Amino acid sequence: MSSKEWPLWEVFIRSKQGLSHKHVGSLRAADAQMAIDNARDVYTRRSEGISIWVIESKLVTASDPDESAELFEPADSKIYRHPTFYNVPDGISHM
Amino acid sequence: MTTQEAFYNYIVRFGDDSLILGQRLSEWCGHGPILEEDIALTNIALDLIGQTTNLFELAVQIEGKGKDVDQLAFLRLEKEYTNLLLVEQPNVDFGYTIVRQFFFDVFRKLTFEALCQSSDEKLAAIAEKSLKEIKYHLKHSSEWVIRLGDGTEESHTRVQAAVNTLWKFTNELFYQDEVDQKVIELGLGVDTSLFKEAWQLHVEKVFTEATLTIPANTWQHEGGRKGTHTEHLGYLLSEMQYMQRAYPNMEW
Amino acid sequence: MSTKNIEELEKEFQAKIDADIKIEPNDWMPEAYRKTLMRQISQHAHSEIVGMLPEGNWITRAPSLKRKAVLLAKVQDEAGHGLYLYSAAETLGLDRESSIDDLHSGKAKYSSIFNYPTLSWADMGTIGWLVDGAAIMNQVPLCRCSYGPYARAMVRVCKEESFHQRQGFEIVSLLANGTPEQKQMVQDSLNRFWWPALMMFGPNDDNSPNSAQSVKWKIKRMSNDELRQQFIDVTVLQAEMVGLTIPDKDLKWNEATGHYDFGAINWEEFNQVIQGNGPCNKDRIDARRNAKENGAWVREAANAFAEKRKKKELTH
Numbered sequence: 001m002s003s004k005e006w007p008l009w010e011v012f013i014r015s016k017q018g019l020s021h022k023h024v025g026s027l028r029a030a031d032a033q034m035a036i037d038n039a040r041d042v043y044t045r046r047s048e049g050i051s052i053w054v055i056e057s058k059l060v061t062a063s064d065p066d067e068s069a070e071l072f073e074p075a076d077s078k079i080y081r082h083p084t085f086y087n088v089p090d091g092i093s094h095m
Numbered sequence: 096m097t098t099q100e101a102f103y104n105y106i107v108r109f110g111d112d113s114l115i116l117g118q119r120l121s122e123w124c125g126h127g128p129i130l131e132e133d134i135a136l137t138n139i140a141l142d143l144i145g146q147t148t149n150l151f152e153l154a155v156q157i158e159g160k161g162k163d164v165d166q167l168a169f170l171r172l173e174k175e176y177t178n179l180l181l182v183e184q185p186n187v188d189f190g191y192t193i194v195r196q197f198f199f200d201v202f203r204k205l206t207f208e209a210l211c212q213s214s215d216e217k218l219a220a221i222a223e224k225s226l227k228e229i230k231y232h233l234k235h236s237s238e239w240v241i242r243l244g245d246g247t248e249e250s251h252t253r254v255q256a257a258v259n260t261l262w263k264f265t266n267e268l269f270y271q272d273e274v275d276q277k278v279i280e281l282g283l284g285v286d287t288s289l290f291k292e293a294w295q296l297h298v299e300k301v302f303t304e305a306t307l308t309i310p311a312n313t314w315q316h317e318g319g320r321k322g323t324h325t326e327h328l329g330y331l332l333s334e335m336q337y338m339q340r341a342y343p344n345m346e347w
Numbered sequence: 348m349s350t351k352n353i354e355e356l357e358k359e360f361q362a363k364i365d366a367d368i369k370i371e372p373n374d375w376m377p378e379a380y381r382k383t384l385m386r387q388i389s390q391h392a393h394s395e396i397v398g399m400l401p402e403g404n405w406i407t408r409a410p411s412l413k414r415k416a417v418l419l420a421k422v423q424d425e426a427g428h429g430l431y432l433y434s435a436a437e438t439l440g441l442d443r444e445s446s447i448d449d450l451h452s453g454k455a456k457y458s459s460i461f462n463y464p465t466l467s468w469a470d471m472g473t474i475g476w477l478v479d480g481a482a483i484m485n486q487v488p489l490c491r492c493s494y495g496p497y498a499r500a501m502v503r504v505c506k507e508e509s510f511h512q513r514q515g516f517e518i519v520s521l522l523a524n525g526t527p528e529q530k531q532m533v534q535d536s537l538n539r540f541w542w543p544a545l546m547m548f549g550p551n552d553d554n555s556p557n558s559a560q561s562v563k564w565k566i567k568r569m570s571n572d573e574l575r576q577q578f579i580d581v582t583v584l585q586a587e588m589v590g591l592t593i594p595d596k597d598l599k600w601n602e603a604t605g606h607y608d609f610g611a612i613n614w615e616e617f618n619q620v621i622q623g624n625g626p627c628n629k630d631r632i633d634a635r636r637n638a639k640e641n642g643a644w645v646r647e648a649a650n651a652f653a654e655k656r657k658k659k660e661l662t663h
Contacts, residue, residue, distance in 0.1 A: 004647075004650055005442070005443075005444050005646075006129070006646060006649065006650065008437060025430075025431055025434045025435075025499075025500070025503075026434040026437060027131055027430060027434065028129065028130075028131060028443065029131065030242075030646070030649035030650050030652070030653040031649070031652075031653040031656065033238065034131075034238070034649065037135065037234075037235060037238070038131040038132075038134075038135065041131065041134045041135045041138050042131060042134055042427055042430055045138070045423070045424075045427065046507070062373060064373070065371070065373045065374045065375070066375075118407060121406045121407060121415070121419055122406075122407060124399065124403050124406055124419060124422050124423065125399040125400050125403035125422060125426075125634070125638070126403075126634065126637070126638045126641075127638065127642065128638070128641065128642025128643075128645040128646060129642055129645070129646055130396070130426055130429060130430050130433075131430070132642075132645075133423075133426050133638075134423055134426050134427060134430070137419055137420075137422070137423040137426070138423070140419055141416060141419050141420060141423070144412060144415055144416045144419065145416065147412060148412050148413075148416075151412075164412055165410075165411045165412060168411075168412050169410075169411075188641065189641075189642065189645045190645075241652070242648055242649050242652040243645070243648050243652075245652055245655065246647070246648025246649065246650075246651045246652040247644070247647050247648045247651045249644050249647075249648070250644055250645070250647070250648030250651075253644065334407050334408055335407060335408070337408045338408055338409070338410035338468055339410055342410075342526075342528060342529070345410075345525060345526055345528075345529060346521060346525060347410035347411050347414055347468070347518075347521065
């Protein structure tokens with residue numbers, strides 16, 4: 001018996017028009033078509049989706065959690081990127 | 096035979112096909128070749144049980160004797176079931192299950208596409224709803240026929256054996272008698288002989304891709320539509336009817 | 348690369364847990380945390396999958412079309428739940444198929460309840476009511492577990508599971524209010540499943556060696572005994588409502604504690620069942636092993652076909 005398994009796929013579902021695809025989990029499938037079919041049966045049994053993306057898990061590149069400080073913390077101090085940083089005189093609307 | 100009787104029998108035949116095939120597929124639940132496929136087969140079984148319920152609801156309305164769908168589903172004698180011989184054949188292995196499903200799905204899709212035009216609105220509505228499910232079933236079974244046929248040597252041998260065994264039940268898909276004539280005349284039902292060729296072409300096209308062949312011996316069996324079944328149905332029914340027979344007239 | 352030593356890492360890790368910050372797959376985690384999670388999640392997944400079998404028994408004998416559809420959908424959900432959980436375990440590097448092989452070889456455990464037989468249709472009701480009821484009680488706190496993928500899988504499982512217990516109780520209450528045969532059928536079922544259901548929460552806290560650490564890591568949020576007591580308190584009332592008798596002569600409301608006192612659990616039976624000596628252990632594992640072995644040629648074919656396709660695409 002061959003021990004070769006079906007590859008692992010990550011599944012992304014768009015729950016309705018206007019929303020982006022969201023990661024929901026993974027599954028096993030021999031090819032992309034089967035991965036879509038399986039995702040339909042596994043992850044949309046209760047009308048959770050209207051569109052499916054699948055990608056082989058090994059093709060996903062993730063950022064390194066050890067680098068998260070240098071990657072993400074510098075943005076925390078750039079408060080001037082947020083509208084609440086600015087003072088607008090009372091009575092001004094539509095801004 | 097009155098029109099009412101003919102139309103009733105006509106609907107029950109389709110309902111029985113769904114019921115018996117749904118019952119067969121549900122035997123897979125918990126035993127599929129891999130979890131994902133277990134879930135997929137169960138989805139198809141659920142669609143078929145749903146179709147049975149819709150068709151039987153219509154049938155008991157037509158009959159007008161105040162029966163409920165479960166009496167129809169569980170309390171007839173073996174010879175009163177009029178499903179195709181194909182759908183009562185045992186699961187044997189995943190290959191047989193897929194080939195049985197594929198032959199049936201191609202036929203069902205063609206028939207139900209045509210039934211969307213039935214002069215009976217309720218039947219047309221059931222056909223339309225079921226058709227979406229059937230298209231998916233056909234996609235699923237076709238993909239698997241191709242994968243297994245053109246997969247490994249073992250899978251090819253197994254699935255070809257299934258084709259060789261089940262081919263003799265395919266002509267019955269197009270069986271017609273006085274029931275059909277009556278409903279066709281009135282535009283209630285469809286003349287399946289019109290798409291026998293389309294069925295054959297579809298099967299051949301998928302088989303070509305799957306490197307499968309149609310067996311040389313084309314001797315055919317029939318009888319299901321008249322209540323003469325293979326030995327397999329009796330066992331299936333004894334299991335399916337067990338509760339209703341052992342505890343009659345109770346609510347569950 | 349991080350130059351921190353293990354002690355510092357462990358301290359930071361525990362600080363994150365204490366602050367209710369979830370741990371995600373690539374984050375540093377103590378080996379013991381990873382191992383405990385892998386064991387817990389895969390046991391949980393195995394329980395879902397083996398749990399398909401006792402109910403799967405009755406799908407072909409369900410007494411009505413409606414019940415057949417409901418039961419099919421429920422057992423299918425269990426396959427789905429197993430899959431979500433294996434998928435969570437994969438994020439820890441635990442390969443699904445090798446984990447399943449551990450189940451088949453007897454190395455991995457699963458919930459003892461599924462080693463009891465389903466002997467009547469009423470068992471479909473009792474399993475939904477008691478077994479899913481107990482499972483939900485165990486699972487709801489796990490939605491807040493510290494490991495992100497496990498917590499997310501549990502949210503999904505709990506959402507789907509809510510219909511399982513209800514459909515079970517519907518069957519139970521229908522039979523309890525039905526004919527004398529039906530009433531007897533459901534009482535007999537309760538008599539067989541009550542004690543095994545209580546055992547589902549695991550050994551008493553005094554005999555549960557890993558519990559304290561798991562609570563500290565927030566991969567277990569309530570103790571076995573707390574959950575068991577909570578289950579008994581709500582279930583006794585439900586049984587009374589439908590006129591069924593809990594098979595425990597020591598069961599008695601305790602005004603002082605505000606809980607029900609209950610009789611002694613047969614831990615010897617529990618241990619024997621866990622060790623493989625329950626009424627159906629062998630049947631269950633055989634069924635799962637057969638499914639995998641009989642499906643091997645199908646999985647291989649799909650792989651071979653996928654490879655052929657890839658080659659074809661490359662040459663075009």
